Amino acid sequence: xxxxxxxxxxxxxxxxxxxxxxxxxxxxxxxxxxxxxxxxxxxxxxxxxxxxxxxxxxxxxxxxxxxxxxxxxxxxxxxxxxxxxxxxxxxxxxxxxxxxxxxxxxxxxxxxxxxxxxxxxxxxxxxxxxxxxxxxxxxxxxxxxxxxxxxxxxxxxxxxxxxxxxxxxxxxxxxxxxxxxxxxxxxxxxxxxxxxxxxxxxxxxxxxxxxxxxxxxxxxxxxxxxxxxxxxxxxxxxxxxxxxxxxxxxxxxxxxxxxxxxxxxxxxxxxxxxxxxxxxxxxxxxxxxxxxxxxxxxxxxxxxxxxxxxxxxxxxxxxxx
Amino acid sequence: xxxxxxxxxxxxxxxxxxxxxxxxxxxxxxxxxxxxxxxxxxxxxxxxxxxxxxxxxxxxxxxxxxxxxxxxxxxxxxxxxxxxxxxxxxxxxxxxxxxxxxxxxxxxxxxxxxxxxxxxxxxxxxxxxxxxxxxxxxxxxxxxxxxxxxxxxxxxxxxxxxxxxxxxxxxxxxxxxxxxxxxxxxxxxxxxxxxxxxxxxxxxxxxxxxxxxxxxxxxxxxxxxxxxxxxxxxxxxxxxxxxxxxxxxxxxxxxxxxxxxxxxxxxxxxxxxxxxxxxxxxxxxxxxxxxxxxxxxxxxxxxxxxxxxxxxxxxxxxxxxxxxxxxxxxx
Numbered sequence: 001x002x003x004x005x006x007x008x009x010x011x012x013x014x015x016x017x018x019x020x021x022x023x024x025x026x027x028x029x030x031x032x033x034x035x036x037x038x039x040x041x042x043x044x045x046x047x048x049x050x051x052x053x054x055x056x057x058x059x060x061x062x063x064x065x066x067x068x069x070x071x072x073x074x075x076x077x078x079x080x081x082x083x084x085x086x087x088x089x090x091x092x093x094x095x096x097x098x099x100x101x102x103x104x105x106x107x108x109x110x111x112x113x114x115x116x117x118x119x120x121x122x123x124x125x126x127x128x129x130x131x132x133x134x135x136x137x138x139x140x141x142x143x144x145x146x147x148x149x150x151x152x153x154x155x156x157x158x159x160x161x162x163x164x165x166x167x168x169x170x171x172x173x174x175x176x177x178x179x180x181x182x183x184x185x186x187x188x189x190x191x192x193x194x195x196x197x198x199x200x201x202x203x204x205x206x207x208x209x210x211x212x213x214x215x216x217x218x219x220x221x222x223x224x225x226x227x228x229x230x231x232x233x234x235x236x237x238x239x240x241x242x243x244x245x246x247x248x249x250x251x252x253x254x255x256x257x258x259x260x261x262x263x264x265x266x267x268x269x270x271x272x273x274x275x276x277x278x279x280x281x282x283x284x285x286x287x288x289x290x291x292x293x294x295x296x297x298x299x300x301x302x303x304x305x306x307x308x309x310x311x312x313x314x315x316x317x318x319x320x321x
Numbered sequence: 322x323x324x325x326x327x328x329x330x331x332x333x334x335x336x337x338x339x340x341x342x343x344x345x346x347x348x349x350x351x352x353x354x355x356x357x358x359x360x361x362x363x364x365x366x367x368x369x370x371x372x373x374x375x376x377x378x379x380x381x382x383x384x385x386x387x388x389x390x391x392x393x394x395x396x397x398x399x400x401x402x403x404x405x406x407x408x409x410x411x412x413x414x415x416x417x418x419x420x421x422x423x424x425x426x427x428x429x430x431x432x433x434x435x436x437x438x439x440x441x442x443x444x445x446x447x448x449x450x451x452x453x454x455x456x457x458x459x460x461x462x463x464x465x466x467x468x469x470x471x472x473x474x475x476x477x478x479x480x481x482x483x484x485x486x487x488x489x490x491x492x493x494x495x496x497x498x499x500x501x502x503x504x505x506x507x508x509x510x511x512x513x514x515x516x517x518x519x520x521x522x523x524x525x526x527x528x529x530x531x532x533x534x535x536x537x538x539x540x541x542x543x544x545x546x547x548x549x550x551x552x553x554x555x556x557x558x559x560x561x562x563x564x565x566x567x568x569x570x571x572x573x574x575x576x577x578x579x580x581x582x583x584x585x586x587x588x589x590x591x592x593x594x595x596x597x598x599x600x601x602x603x604x605x606x607x608x609x610x611x612x613x614x615x616x617x618x619x620x621x622x623x624x625x626x627x628x629x630x631x632x633x634x635x636x637x638x639x640x641x642x643x644x645x646x647x648x649x650x651x652x
Contacts, residue, residue, distance in 0.1 A: 046517035046518065046519065047517055152604045154604060182369050182605070183368065183546070183588075184584065184585055184588065184601045185601065186600065187598045191597065211518070212547075212589070212590040213590055216590035216595060216598065240592060250519065253518040253522040254518055254547065255522070255525070255548045255550060255551045256547055256550065257574065257586070257589045257591065258550055258574065259550045259551075259570040259571050262551050262552075263522065263525075267522050
């Protein structure tokens with residue numbers, strides 16, 4: 001199987017507190033996954049689960065404590081920074097924060113072209129920008145010389161996708177790209193990712209807490225909880241019949257847009273986040289409805305059950321390969 | 322159930338900005354008629370910048386420049402008689418707040434005083450309405466303890482400083498504070514936004530518990546239709562400062578009449594269904610420069626000639642379904 005980007009046992013440990021009371025928090029704990037060419041892969045979980053840290057490490061904003069990032073089979077891919085960033089481009093959460101309000105939006109496009117030496121003349125640059133803007137439904141004349149405040153959040157987010165496309169990347173890393181965009185315009189961004197995948201064969205690493213849109217666009221999904229991937233597999237399997245108790249809880253907690261299907265059960269939330277990080281054994285044991293004695297002391301292995309990776313003691317012995 | 326507790330008549334609240342000599346008028350709440358009943362959860366939905374928050378401010382009587390009250394009326398009904406809110410003095414309004422109506426503003430997890438323990442904030446809230454001399458500290462804490470136990474929040478939060486609590490916990494504490502003096506109406510602005518799904522469910526659960534306990538009215542603003550489906554009894558859909566549709570929750574989800582509502586409902590992704598969903602085309606209009614006629618017509622696929630120059634009135638289709646659209650009026 002061809003792998004475009006492979007993440008191999010990535011770990012990131014943050015140290016908190018003073019010298020005397022130092023606490024080590026493993027924000028990303030030996031996370032492995034891969035993204036295939038022309039695939040939308042979702043990395044989902046709640047805040048503090050390590051999904052953004054994983055993305056930041058891939059993009060090079062953080063150094064991993066250990067682990068490797070392999071692009072197109074290149075082990076040391078990240079050392080060749082220009083080669084790497086040309087192939088992997090990022091889209092961030094806050095479209096208003098992405099652009100400096102004092103610069104025109106087109107300056108970002110020209111800068112990207114200059115940094116990667118993609119064009120030889122201004123005319124060529126404008127043609128290329130226009131081509132990328134067409135893909136997102138804007139034209140060069142509508143956008144040249146305008147400042148970020150002249151666009152809506154949804155438009156800015158699409159402009160930021162167009163900018164990412166300039167280098168013809170093979171993978172887009174989108175960190176919560178729709179959470180700041182209005183609900184009524186959200187689908188236009190999400191549909192754009194689908195379209196880019198189909199027309200340009202771009203892979204997307206879609207990082208989100210919104211399982212509904214993750215289900216809608218992605219092919220495979222990994223659910224993260226306190227630094228671990230607890231369940232990973234095709235979305236149809238993971239989100240429609242979740243196996244891990246945490247995925248079940250998440251799935252149940254999404255408010256369904258159906259007044260006949262209201263929540264009937266109650267949910268417990270007591271434990272502090274940092275306590276869960278420092279737990280021995282399964283990190284979900286404190287809240288798990290089907291917790292066993294073994295869960296409190298031993299970290300569960302990654303088990304393959306019907307083509308889905310599950311990190312839960314409940315499935316020990318049920319795995320097949 | 323059918324007593325009206327809050328009513329507005331042709332309510333208008335505009336932001337008036339003076340920009341280098343030229344006046345800019347932002348029509349955030351434009352001729353809104355509302356009737357909210359006792360013991361119900363009334364949801365208000367709409368995209369950002371449609372005037373939802375301004376409407377809540379007007380309902381709460383908290384109109385401060387640059388927001389200006391431009392006409393219409395807001396009535397609170399207490400013991401059968403109506404009070405016109407816009408005529409009340411600041412002190413009269415202050416007395417009503419917390420006891421009759423309370424407001425959980427947007428981003429309310431940051432409203433707690435960071436240098437006071439949560440229990441001191443509780444005491445401040447109680448002391449603002451009960452003379453402190455009559456009420457000793459211990460008694461105030463006792464009231465706080467009792468309420469926290471009733472709502473199932475952990476006891477040790479009273480002794481914590483706000484920064485020691487997670488965002489979801491702070492949000493729940495502010496909601497508990499708003500409900501402390503058993504108000505008849507609680508207005509909550511986006512209480513679940515920026516929270517994780519599991520925590521969000523906890524907040525919705527808390528609002529439901531409070532409503533069941535106090536049998537009061539909750540006016541809930543959120544753009545998350547899933548939350549509305551879970552808690553609201555009736556929903557009003559706002560678009561560009563106007564109420565464009567109002568109906569029971571079931572009716573809004575099953576038989577939306579306004580094209581905007583239809584887009585809003587149909588764009589929601591659902592599990593087990595991967596068919597293509599589309600957003601509302603175009604982008605929301607600027608409230609400072611509204612298109613003539615129906616504000617939705619530039620984005621509406623069914624726009625007719627009349628839509629471009631005349632605003633459709635909000636008409637009743639049945640006893641609890643109102644729509645403002647020319648398409649519906651025709652039939």
